[in-house]
Amino acid sequence: MTRWFRSYWAEEDTWFYCEVDTDGQVTRQAELRGPLEKPIAAASQIEWEAAQRAGTLTDYETTFGATAEVPVQEWEAHEPQDLTAPQFETVWRTARAACQARARARPPHET
Known part of the structure; x- marks a missing residue:
């Protein structure tokens, strides 16, 4: 069964x-992140694997970040x-x- 939760990490001032x-x-x-809860990541494990x-x-992680690799426990x-x-x-949806x-808004890659 799918589960959804949020967790605050004070040392990073970040809601996950x-x-x-x-x-x-x-x-x-x-x-x-931060007092204004600025979105900094919105990653999907399926997209990350693809x-x-x-x-x-590298492009995916630069844009969306990555999902946690530590066990939920x-x-x-x-x-x-x-x-x-x-x-x-x-x-x-907001973070994405x-x-x-x-x-x-990022400049294109230079080749």
Whole structure:
């Protein structure tokens, strides 16, 4: 069963919003940093794996970041708060749009 939660990491002043599959693996993750909760990442594990296979991982991570590789059980120290699917989707869409806007604003790669 899919689960959604958010967890605050004070040492990074970051909220992590996670979608987790039945096996406890993070499938999508959004990160909001600072007092204004600025979106800094919105990564999908499926997209990350596809970018890795395609040789475009650096571009993907520059735009969207990456999902957590640590087991969800290690998040317990950060007191995760359960979310509903709609709550997660709202944050996901907002963070995703911010990441895409930043990517469009970056100068093109020089060859």
